Amino acid sequence: MNGGIRISHAKKCYGQNVIIPDLSLEIKEGEFFTLLGPSGCGKTTLLRMIAGFNSIEDGDFYFGDTRINNLDPAKRNIGMVFQNYAIFPNMSVKQNVVFGLKNRKLPKDEIERRCEKFLKIMKIEEMKDRMPDRLSGGQQQRVALARALAIEPDVLLMDEPLSNLDAKLRIEMREAIKEMQNELGITTVYVTHDQEEAMAISDRIAVMNLGVIQQVGTPKELYLRPRNQFVANFVGTSNFLYATVRVKEGRKYLVFDNGYELEMKNLSEEAADGLRVMAAVRPEEFILHKEPTAFRATVHQSSFLGLNTHYFAHLEDGTDIQVVRESEFNDKTAIGSVIYLTMNPDKINILSEDGSHTLIVEETSDNA
Ligand SMILES: Nc1ncnc2c1ncn2[C@@H]1O[C@H](COP(=O)(O)OP(=O)(O)OP(=O)(O)O)[C@@H](O)[C@H]1O
Ligand SMILES: [Mg+2]
Numbered sequence: 001m002n003g004g005i006r007i008s009h010a011k012k013c014y015g016q017n018v019i020i021p022d023l024s025l026e027i028k029e030g031e032f033f034t035l036l037g038p039s040g041c042g043k044t045t046l047l048r049m050i051a052g053f054n055s056i057e058d059g060d061f062y063f064g065d066t067r068i069n070n071l072d073p074a075k076r077n078i079g080m081v082f083q084n085y086a087i088f089p090n091m092s093v094k095q096n097v098v099f100g101l102k103n104r105k106l107p108k109d110e111i112e113r114r115c116e117k118f119l120k121i122m123k124i125e126e127m128k129d130r131m132p133d134r135l136s137g138g139q140q141q142r143v144a145l146a147r148a149l150a151i152e153p154d155v156l157l158m159d160e161p162l163s164n165l166d167a168k169l170r171i172e173m174r175e176a177i178k179e180m181q182n183e184l185g186i187t188t189v190y191v192t193h194d195q196e197e198a199m200a201i202s203d204r205i206a207v208m209n210l211g212v213i214q215q216v217g218t219p220k221e222l223y224l225r226p227r228n229q230f231v232a233n234f235v236g237t238s239n240f241l242y243a244t245v246r247v248k249e250g251r252k253y254l255v256f257d258n259g260y261e262l263e264m265k266n267l268s269e270e271a272a273d274g275l276r277v278m279a280a281v282r283p284e285e286f287i288l289h290k291e292p293t294a295f296r297a298t299v300h301q302s303s304f305l306g307l308n309t310h311y312f313a314h315l316e317d318g319t320d321i322q323v324v325r326e327s328e329f330n331d332k333t334a335i336g337s338v339i340y341l342t343m344n345p346d347k348i349n350i351l352s353e354d355g356s357h358t359l360i361v362e363e364t365s366d367n368a
Contacts, residue, residue: 003064004029004187005050005155010059012045012211019045020211023059030185032178036198037208038234043191046208047157050189052076063154076155079148079186083160087132087143093119094128096143100151118146121180138169142176149184156181156188162197174201195235199223207231224347225362229355232280239281239321242353247273254279254350257317260294262345266362271350277359280349283310283324286341295341297321299333313339 005027012020019042027033035043048054050061052073061068068076087096094115101111119125122142132140141161148156161177162170178201181188192198198205199219207214207222207230215227219235226232229240243254245267252271254262256279264271271277286295297313304327311323311333323341333339350359 002029003062004031005189006060006062007046007050008060008062010046010049010061011057012042012049012054013057018211023211023213025206025213025216027187027189029064029187032181032188032190032201032203034190034192034198034202034205035208036192036195036205036234039193041208042211043193043208044159045211047159047189047191050155051078051080051157077151077153079151079153079156081141081144081148081156081158081161083163087140087147089132092129092131093124093135093143096132097128097146097150100147104151114150114152118149121149121183122146122176136169137165138173141165141173145177145180149180149186154187156186158188159191160193161190162192163194170197171200177201199235205235207234209234225358225360226280226349227358229278229280229351232349232351232355236282237322238349239283239286239319240355241279241281241315241319241321243277243279245271245273245275245277256294258295258315260342262343264345264350266346266360267350268359268361270352271359276353278351278353278355279343280351281321281343282347283322284308285344285347286321286323287344288323288325289340289342291340293340293342297323297339297341299335299337299339301335302333304331309333311339 007023007025010020010023023046035046037043045054049056052071056069063076088099097115097118098111101114119128122145124139124142124146127135127139135143162173165173174197190201202219204216204218205222206216209230215222215231222231222235226235232238241256243256246253246255252264252267254264295315297315299311299313301312303310307327308324309327309331313323314320351357352359
Protein backbone atom coordinates (compact mmCIF):
# COMPACT_ATOMS: atom_id res chain seq x y z
CA MET A 1 0.00 0.00 0.00
CA ASN A 2 1.18 3.50 -0.79
CA GLY A 3 0.10 6.50 1.24
CA GLY A 4 -1.45 5.33 4.49
CA ILE A 5 -5.09 5.52 5.53
CA ARG A 6 -7.37 8.49 4.94
CA ILE A 7 -10.81 8.86 6.47
CA SER A 8 -12.96 11.72 5.31
CA HIS A 9 -16.24 12.75 6.99
CA ALA A 10 -17.07 9.28 8.27
CA LYS A 11 -20.46 8.78 9.89
CA LYS A 12 -21.70 5.77 11.83
CA CYS A 13 -25.16 5.11 13.25
CA TYR A 14 -26.62 2.15 15.08
CA GLY A 15 -30.35 2.53 14.47
CA GLN A 16 -31.32 6.00 15.65
CA ASN A 17 -28.07 6.48 17.59
CA VAL A 18 -25.36 8.52 15.93
CA ILE A 19 -22.13 7.00 17.25
CA ILE A 20 -19.68 8.87 15.02
CA PRO A 21 -21.16 12.08 13.59
CA ASP A 22 -18.39 13.37 11.29
CA LEU A 23 -14.86 12.09 11.61
CA SER A 24 -11.84 12.85 9.45
CA LEU A 25 -8.36 11.46 10.01
CA GLU A 26 -5.10 10.79 8.20
CA ILE A 27 -2.80 7.98 9.24
CA LYS A 28 0.60 8.02 7.61
CA GLU A 29 2.16 5.04 5.94
CA GLY A 30 4.32 3.10 8.41
CA GLU A 31 2.96 5.01 11.38
CA PHE A 32 1.99 3.55 14.75
CA PHE A 33 -1.31 5.35 15.28
CA THR A 34 -3.51 4.96 18.35
CA LEU A 35 -7.20 5.67 18.94
CA LEU A 36 -7.46 6.61 22.62
CA GLY A 37 -10.65 7.38 24.49
CA PRO A 38 -13.00 6.30 27.26
CA SER A 39 -15.21 3.23 27.07
CA GLY A 40 -18.04 3.64 24.57
CA CYS A 41 -16.50 6.56 22.64
CA GLY A 42 -16.48 4.63 19.36
CA LYS A 43 -12.92 3.27 19.04
CA THR A 44 -13.90 -0.29 18.15
CA THR A 45 -16.65 1.02 15.89
CA LEU A 46 -14.13 3.07 13.89
CA LEU A 47 -11.62 0.21 13.76
CA ARG A 48 -14.32 -2.13 12.43
CA MET A 49 -15.22 0.42 9.77
CA ILE A 50 -11.57 0.42 8.64
CA ALA A 51 -11.60 -3.39 8.62
CA GLY A 52 -14.85 -3.54 6.67
CA PHE A 53 -16.93 -5.25 9.35
CA ASN A 54 -19.27 -2.30 9.91
CA SER A 55 -21.57 -0.46 7.56
CA ILE A 56 -20.55 3.12 6.76
CA GLU A 57 -23.41 5.64 6.77
CA ASP A 58 -21.46 8.44 5.15
CA GLY A 59 -17.94 9.53 4.22
CA ASP A 60 -14.97 7.95 2.46
CA PHE A 61 -12.25 5.53 3.53
CA TYR A 62 -9.04 5.29 1.51
CA PHE A 63 -6.02 2.99 1.64
CA GLY A 64 -3.52 5.03 -0.34
CA ASP A 65 -5.47 6.24 -3.36
CA THR A 66 -7.95 3.39 -3.31
CA ARG A 67 -11.40 4.05 -1.90
CA ILE A 68 -12.22 0.97 0.15
CA ASN A 69 -15.79 1.68 1.32
CA ASN A 70 -17.15 -1.18 -0.75
CA LEU A 71 -14.08 -3.40 -0.80
CA ASP A 72 -14.64 -6.87 0.64
CA PRO A 73 -12.93 -7.17 4.08
CA ALA A 74 -11.00 -10.21 2.86
CA LYS A 75 -9.48 -8.14 0.07
CA ARG A 76 -8.24 -5.29 2.29
CA ASN A 77 -5.08 -7.18 3.27
CA ILE A 78 -5.47 -6.41 6.94
CA GLY A 79 -4.01 -8.23 9.95
CA MET A 80 -6.12 -8.08 13.11
CA VAL A 81 -5.47 -8.78 16.77
CA PHE A 82 -8.14 -8.53 19.44
CA GLN A 83 -8.43 -8.43 23.19
CA ASN A 84 -9.36 -12.09 23.63
CA TYR A 85 -6.51 -13.73 21.76
CA ALA A 86 -8.64 -15.81 19.45
CA ILE A 87 -6.09 -18.43 18.56
CA PHE A 88 -7.32 -21.92 17.71
CA PRO A 89 -7.02 -24.08 20.85
CA ASN A 90 -6.81 -27.33 18.90
CA MET A 91 -3.84 -26.24 16.77
CA SER A 92 -0.17 -25.93 17.70
CA VAL A 93 1.58 -22.57 17.67
CA LYS A 94 2.96 -23.26 14.20
CA GLN A 95 -0.39 -24.45 12.84
CA ASN A 96 -1.98 -21.26 14.15
CA VAL A 97 0.62 -19.07 12.47
CA VAL A 98 0.40 -20.76 9.08
CA PHE A 99 -3.39 -20.94 9.11
CA GLY A 100 -3.93 -17.75 7.10
CA LEU A 101 -1.18 -18.68 4.64
CA LYS A 102 -2.64 -22.03 3.68
CA ASN A 103 -5.87 -20.27 2.67
CA ARG A 104 -3.82 -18.07 0.38
CA LYS A 105 -2.42 -21.06 -1.45
CA LEU A 106 1.19 -19.95 -1.07
CA PRO A 107 3.99 -22.36 -2.04
CA LYS A 108 5.17 -24.59 0.79
CA ASP A 109 8.65 -23.12 1.18
CA GLU A 110 7.22 -19.59 1.31
CA ILE A 111 4.85 -20.68 4.08
CA GLU A 112 7.82 -22.16 5.98
CA ARG A 113 9.89 -19.02 5.48
CA ARG A 114 7.19 -16.67 6.76
CA CYS A 115 6.33 -18.90 9.69
CA GLU A 116 9.98 -19.02 10.82
CA LYS A 117 10.33 -15.27 10.32
CA PHE A 118 7.35 -14.22 12.40
CA LEU A 119 7.84 -16.83 15.12
CA LYS A 120 11.31 -15.36 15.44
CA ILE A 121 10.16 -11.73 15.44
CA MET A 122 7.64 -12.52 18.19
CA LYS A 123 10.28 -14.62 20.03
CA ILE A 124 8.25 -17.83 20.20
CA GLU A 125 10.24 -20.04 17.84
CA GLU A 126 11.04 -22.60 20.59
CA MET A 127 7.35 -23.03 21.28
CA LYS A 128 6.28 -23.79 17.75
CA ASP A 129 5.02 -27.30 18.52
CA ARG A 130 3.23 -26.42 21.75
CA MET A 131 -0.51 -26.35 22.13
CA PRO A 132 -2.10 -23.05 23.27
CA ASP A 133 -3.21 -24.41 26.66
CA ARG A 134 0.47 -24.73 27.56
CA LEU A 135 1.21 -21.07 26.85
CA SER A 136 0.93 -18.02 29.12
CA GLY A 137 -1.43 -15.18 28.18
CA GLY A 138 1.46 -13.10 26.85
CA GLN A 139 2.74 -16.02 24.76
CA GLN A 140 -0.73 -16.62 23.35
CA GLN A 141 -0.91 -12.98 22.36
CA ARG A 142 2.48 -13.33 20.65
CA VAL A 143 1.02 -16.21 18.62
CA ALA A 144 -1.97 -14.06 17.67
CA LEU A 145 0.41 -11.33 16.51
CA ALA A 146 2.62 -13.72 14.55
CA ARG A 147 -0.48 -15.10 12.87
CA ALA A 148 -1.76 -11.63 11.96
CA LEU A 149 1.67 -10.62 10.61
CA ALA A 150 2.35 -13.82 8.64
CA ILE A 151 -0.05 -12.80 5.88
CA GLU A 152 2.18 -9.72 5.44
CA PRO A 153 -0.74 -7.30 5.69
CA ASP A 154 -0.60 -3.68 4.54
CA VAL A 155 -2.33 -2.59 7.72
CA LEU A 156 -2.30 -4.04 11.22
CA LEU A 157 -5.36 -3.33 13.39
CA MET A 158 -5.23 -4.06 17.12
CA ASP A 159 -8.13 -3.63 19.53
CA GLU A 160 -7.03 -3.56 23.17
CA PRO A 161 -4.72 -6.53 22.62
CA LEU A 162 -3.14 -6.29 26.08
CA SER A 163 -6.12 -5.74 28.33
CA ASN A 164 -6.33 -9.39 29.44
CA LEU A 165 -2.74 -9.44 30.62
CA ASP A 166 -1.41 -8.53 34.06
CA ALA A 167 0.41 -5.22 34.54
CA LYS A 168 3.96 -6.51 34.11
CA LEU A 169 3.17 -8.60 31.04
CA ARG A 170 1.34 -5.65 29.50
CA ILE A 171 4.50 -3.59 29.66
CA GLU A 172 6.62 -6.43 28.30
CA MET A 173 4.18 -7.03 25.43
CA ARG A 174 3.85 -3.39 24.52
CA GLU A 175 7.63 -3.25 24.14
CA ALA A 176 7.46 -6.39 21.96
CA ILE A 177 4.74 -4.83 19.79
CA LYS A 178 6.60 -1.58 19.44
CA GLU A 179 9.81 -3.37 18.50
CA MET A 180 8.01 -5.51 15.92
CA GLN A 181 6.32 -2.45 14.44
CA ASN A 182 9.63 -0.58 14.21
CA GLU A 183 11.25 -3.53 12.53
CA LEU A 184 8.50 -4.08 9.97
CA GLY A 185 7.36 -0.47 9.53
CA ILE A 186 3.79 -1.68 9.07
CA THR A 187 0.99 0.91 9.19
CA THR A 188 -0.69 0.17 12.52
CA VAL A 189 -3.93 1.34 14.08
CA TYR A 190 -4.07 0.48 17.76
CA VAL A 191 -7.03 0.94 20.10
CA THR A 192 -6.76 1.44 23.84
CA HIS A 193 -8.42 3.34 26.66
CA ASP A 194 -5.18 3.30 28.65
CA GLN A 195 -3.45 6.64 28.20
CA GLU A 196 -0.13 5.46 29.56
CA GLU A 197 -0.07 2.54 27.12
CA ALA A 198 -0.97 4.91 24.26
CA MET A 199 1.83 7.30 25.23
CA ALA A 200 4.39 4.49 25.49
CA ILE A 201 3.65 2.81 22.18
CA SER A 202 2.44 5.40 19.64
CA ASP A 203 3.95 7.70 17.06
CA ARG A 204 0.72 9.70 17.12
CA ILE A 205 -2.53 9.45 19.05
CA ALA A 206 -6.09 10.56 18.27
CA VAL A 207 -7.95 11.31 21.50
CA MET A 208 -11.67 10.55 21.03
CA ASN A 209 -14.74 11.37 23.08
CA LEU A 210 -18.36 10.69 22.12
CA GLY A 211 -17.38 9.77 18.57
CA VAL A 212 -15.53 13.05 18.05
CA ILE A 213 -11.76 13.45 17.73
CA GLN A 214 -10.60 15.94 20.34
CA GLN A 215 -6.96 16.22 19.27
CA VAL A 216 -4.41 14.39 17.16
CA GLY A 217 -0.76 14.64 18.09
CA THR A 218 2.41 12.99 19.29
CA PRO A 219 2.35 11.83 22.92
CA LYS A 220 4.48 14.84 23.80
CA GLU A 221 2.22 17.36 22.04
CA LEU A 222 -0.89 15.96 23.73
CA TYR A 223 0.70 16.02 27.16
CA LEU A 224 2.39 19.40 26.94
CA ARG A 225 -0.20 21.30 24.91
CA PRO A 226 -3.65 19.72 25.30
CA ARG A 227 -6.15 21.60 23.14
CA ASN A 228 -9.08 21.36 25.54
CA GLN A 229 -10.10 20.30 29.03
CA PHE A 230 -11.02 16.77 27.98
CA VAL A 231 -7.53 16.08 26.60
CA ALA A 232 -5.85 17.84 29.55
CA ASN A 233 -7.64 15.46 31.87
CA PHE A 234 -7.63 12.26 29.83
CA VAL A 235 -3.96 12.31 28.83
CA GLY A 236 -2.29 12.55 32.23
CA THR A 237 -4.14 14.54 34.88
CA SER A 238 -4.59 18.26 35.32
CA ASN A 239 -5.78 20.60 38.06
CA PHE A 240 -8.24 23.22 36.86
CA LEU A 241 -8.13 26.69 38.45
CA TYR A 242 -9.92 29.82 37.33
CA ALA A 243 -8.32 33.19 36.67
CA THR A 244 -8.89 36.47 34.85
CA VAL A 245 -6.67 37.92 32.14
CA ARG A 246 -5.25 41.39 32.83
CA VAL A 247 -3.36 43.44 30.27
CA LYS A 248 -1.00 46.05 31.72
CA GLU A 249 1.34 48.07 29.52
CA GLY A 250 1.11 45.52 26.75
CA ARG A 251 1.93 42.57 28.99
CA LYS A 252 -0.56 39.84 29.80
CA TYR A 253 -1.09 38.47 33.27
CA LEU A 254 -3.31 35.86 34.83
CA VAL A 255 -4.88 36.99 38.07
CA PHE A 256 -6.08 34.02 40.10
CA ASP A 257 -9.04 34.43 42.41
CA ASN A 258 -6.74 34.63 45.45
CA GLY A 259 -4.91 37.59 43.90
CA TYR A 260 -1.85 35.68 42.61
CA GLU A 261 -0.53 37.25 39.39
CA LEU A 262 1.44 35.39 36.79
CA GLU A 263 2.83 36.91 33.62
CA MET A 264 2.02 34.83 30.53
CA LYS A 265 3.95 35.23 27.28
CA ASN A 266 2.13 32.74 25.09
CA LEU A 267 -1.54 33.78 25.22
CA SER A 268 -3.56 34.22 22.02
CA GLU A 269 -5.35 37.39 20.85
CA GLU A 270 -8.57 36.02 22.25
CA ALA A 271 -7.17 36.33 25.78
CA ALA A 272 -8.17 39.97 26.16
CA ASP A 273 -8.30 42.07 29.34
CA GLY A 274 -11.00 40.85 31.72
CA LEU A 275 -11.53 37.42 30.10
CA ARG A 276 -12.23 34.60 32.52
CA VAL A 277 -10.08 31.57 31.78
CA MET A 278 -9.35 28.09 33.06
CA ALA A 279 -5.75 27.23 33.90
CA ALA A 280 -4.87 23.55 33.44
CA VAL A 281 -1.99 22.80 35.76
CA ARG A 282 -0.36 19.37 35.83
CA PRO A 283 0.57 18.03 39.27
CA GLU A 284 4.28 18.44 38.52
CA GLU A 285 3.82 22.01 37.25
CA PHE A 286 3.34 23.29 40.78
CA ILE A 287 6.49 24.59 42.41
CA LEU A 288 6.71 23.89 46.14
CA HIS A 289 8.06 26.49 48.57
CA LYS A 290 9.00 26.38 52.22
CA GLU A 291 7.82 29.94 52.92
CA PRO A 292 4.28 31.29 52.44
CA THR A 293 3.63 32.23 48.83
CA ALA A 294 0.77 32.47 46.29
CA PHE A 295 -1.16 29.32 47.10
CA ARG A 296 -1.52 27.71 50.48
CA ALA A 297 -2.78 24.12 50.45
CA THR A 298 -3.49 21.56 53.15
CA VAL A 299 -2.42 18.00 52.42
CA HIS A 300 -5.11 15.40 53.12
CA GLN A 301 -3.49 12.37 51.51
CA SER A 302 -0.09 11.44 50.13
CA SER A 303 1.19 8.45 48.18
CA PHE A 304 4.83 7.51 47.93
CA LEU A 305 5.42 5.97 44.49
CA GLY A 306 9.19 5.54 44.55
CA LEU A 307 10.61 8.22 42.27
CA ASN A 308 7.73 10.60 42.96
CA THR A 309 5.39 11.40 45.80
CA HIS A 310 1.81 12.49 45.08
CA TYR A 311 0.05 14.87 47.43
CA PHE A 312 -3.70 15.32 47.46
CA ALA A 313 -4.46 18.68 48.98
CA HIS A 314 -7.03 21.43 49.06
CA LEU A 315 -6.53 25.10 48.49
CA GLU A 316 -7.93 27.71 50.86
CA ASP A 317 -11.04 28.12 48.73
CA GLY A 318 -11.67 24.37 48.99
CA THR A 319 -10.49 23.38 45.48
CA ASP A 320 -8.99 19.89 45.49
CA ILE A 321 -5.61 19.64 43.83
CA GLN A 322 -2.94 17.06 43.12
CA VAL A 323 0.72 17.91 43.42
CA VAL A 324 3.66 15.71 42.44
CA ARG A 325 7.27 16.10 43.31
CA GLU A 326 10.34 13.96 43.32
CA SER A 327 10.41 11.98 46.56
CA GLU A 328 12.71 13.29 49.23
CA PHE A 329 14.48 11.05 51.68
CA ASN A 330 13.42 13.11 54.67
CA ASP A 331 9.94 14.11 53.55
CA LYS A 332 8.09 15.50 56.55
CA THR A 333 4.90 16.42 54.69
CA ALA A 334 2.43 14.59 56.92
CA ILE A 335 -1.32 14.56 56.45
CA GLY A 336 -2.62 17.91 57.65
CA SER A 337 0.57 19.81 56.81
CA VAL A 338 0.44 23.01 54.86
CA ILE A 339 2.36 23.39 51.61
CA TYR A 340 3.01 26.57 49.62
CA LEU A 341 2.80 26.62 45.86
CA THR A 342 3.39 28.69 42.78
CA MET A 343 3.30 27.46 39.19
CA ASN A 344 5.50 27.40 36.14
CA PRO A 345 4.05 29.83 33.54
CA ASP A 346 5.90 28.21 30.61
CA LYS A 347 4.35 24.84 31.26
CA ILE A 348 0.77 25.46 32.38
CA ASN A 349 -2.02 25.57 29.80
CA ILE A 350 -4.69 28.23 29.58
CA LEU A 351 -8.10 27.30 28.22
CA SER A 352 -11.31 29.18 27.59
CA GLU A 353 -13.49 29.33 30.73
CA ASP A 354 -15.66 26.45 29.45
CA GLY A 355 -12.58 24.33 28.71
CA SER A 356 -13.52 23.95 25.04
CA HIS A 357 -10.32 25.30 23.49
CA THR A 358 -6.82 26.48 24.25
CA LEU A 359 -5.71 30.12 24.48
CA ILE A 360 -2.03 29.24 24.08
CA VAL A 361 -0.44 30.14 20.76
CA GLU A 362 3.02 28.59 20.76
CA GLU A 363 3.68 25.26 19.07
CA THR A 364 5.57 22.46 20.74
CA SER A 365 8.78 21.70 18.94
CA ASP A 366 8.52 17.96 18.89
CA ASN A 367 11.43 16.04 17.52
CA ALA A 368 10.83 13.07 19.76
N1 LIG B 1 -23.68 -3.56 17.33
C1 LIG B 1 -24.06 -2.47 18.01
N2 LIG B 1 -25.36 -2.08 18.04
C2 LIG B 1 -25.75 -0.98 18.70
N3 LIG B 1 -24.93 -0.15 19.36
C3 LIG B 1 -23.62 -0.47 19.37
C4 LIG B 1 -23.12 -1.64 18.70
N4 LIG B 1 -21.78 -1.69 18.88
C5 LIG B 1 -21.47 -0.61 19.63
N5 LIG B 1 -22.55 0.13 19.94
C6 LIG B 1 -22.56 1.41 20.69
O1 LIG B 1 -21.69 2.30 20.04
C7 LIG B 1 -20.95 3.05 21.00
C8 LIG B 1 -19.47 2.90 20.72
O2 LIG B 1 -19.10 1.57 20.98
P1 LIG B 1 -17.62 1.04 20.77
O3 LIG B 1 -17.65 -0.43 20.97
O4 LIG B 1 -17.10 1.52 19.47
O5 LIG B 1 -16.85 1.76 21.97
P2 LIG B 1 -15.33 1.63 22.42
O6 LIG B 1 -14.76 3.01 22.35
O7 LIG B 1 -14.65 0.57 21.63
O8 LIG B 1 -15.46 1.22 23.95
P3 LIG B 1 -14.60 0.17 24.85
O9 LIG B 1 -13.37 0.90 25.30
O10 LIG B 1 -15.52 -0.13 25.98
O11 LIG B 1 -14.31 -1.04 24.00
C9 LIG B 1 -21.39 2.58 22.35
O12 LIG B 1 -22.36 3.49 22.84
C10 LIG B 1 -22.01 1.23 22.07
O13 LIG B 1 -23.02 0.95 23.00
MG1 LIG C 1 -13.84 -1.30 22.12
